Amino acid sequence: MSIQKITLLAGATLGALGVMIGAFGAHAWRASLEAQQRMETFETAVKYQFYHALALLLVGVLMYNFHHRLLKYVSWSMIIGILIFSGSLYVLCWTQNAKWGAVTPVGGVLLILGWGLLITAIVRNL
DSSP states (O other), X not given: OOXXXXXXXXXXXXXXXXXXXXXXXXXXXXHHHHHTTXXXXXXXXXXXHHHHHHHHHHHHHHHHHOOOXXXXXXXXXXXXXXXXXXXXXXXXXXXXXXXXXXXXHHHHHHHHHHHHHHHHHHHHHO
């Protein structure tokens, strides 16, 4: 499977999961999240997942026009970054284990790296 297809599928899948997870948080888990004072943490995880799912779709579309090798690294950086950043926040919300908060910045760094690589790929292609 091509990296372009993986990127587009990841963006679409992570977007769909964001809707599902967000809906559960707003309805089924709301009382629990509010009681544990984790609603803001949960909302941050969902927002960042959505932002970067949309970014992955954009990167997948850019891959049609720009065949820069850096776009592959943008894609992997964002996919892994979403999984680590949002995933660690979801686990933190569900387990109340504060150690998961220490993992979150690793995902954040990968997301930032993805954006930086995207900027570089665009500059080199224009």
